[in-house]
Amino acid sequence: MTTLHITVGDREQLREDALQFVQDVEADDLDDQDGKATLQFGTYDDFVDSLTPLRLELIRAIAEEAPESMREAARLVERDVSDVHSDLKQLEVLGILTLEEGGPSGAIQPVVPFDRIEVHIDYPLIDSGDADGTPASA
Template sequence: MTTLHITVDDRESLREDALQFAQDVEADDLDDQDGTATLQFGTYDGFVDSLTPLRLELVWAIAKEAPESMREAARLVERDVSDVHSDLKQVEVLGILTLEEGGPSGAIQPVVPSDRIEVHIDYPLVDSGDADGTPASA
């Protein structure tokens, strides 16, 4: 099973993760991913703007039905082909699916390489503040 992990975290955590990844690459110290991939968003707004309910429904339909073309994917979700095409391009940029040329009948075929998506959202309701527990905004 291949799992796509989606995380929403603050920009500083994303920066630290990227620096650690770069250091691991330089040291040739990357662990096997065990069939996982990670997509990170720096803000909750970025997450919900990118992965709308319509786009998630489209990804689910493609994973379940394996359509042979964008047109067939549009039929699955009962949406206009041009809107689905636009959404597929956006989701492809995120790395959630691929658009493979040369599908049956020469069409571009959307393919979801993951079997599962897991989402972790770090959404603090209060500033973490200083070490003494005082909120940063006080």
């Protein structure tokens, strides 16, 4: 298994990282470190909206217990199946888990391919302004 690295930082840095990644791919210049599993959020609010405490609890339960269906995952966290289904779909879109066909009786099985999540949050307390030193609010 692997570690999922989650970063939260400014949108400009995310844009620069994405452009660099595209350039590296086009130049066929990716090394093993570039291939690590990373999920980036542009803002802290995006992060908090996407990874709620209930979703984190669900991720952990799936990683620890390996439920064979969405219904079993819902039982593990003692939540309504339709709410868990919605959360699982969102977590799949984010790439945090996969929903695999072929569980018992054709059930969709949630699978977390990570054994650890590491989060790095860049949360500036003071607005640094733009390049010429003028505060962004001016």
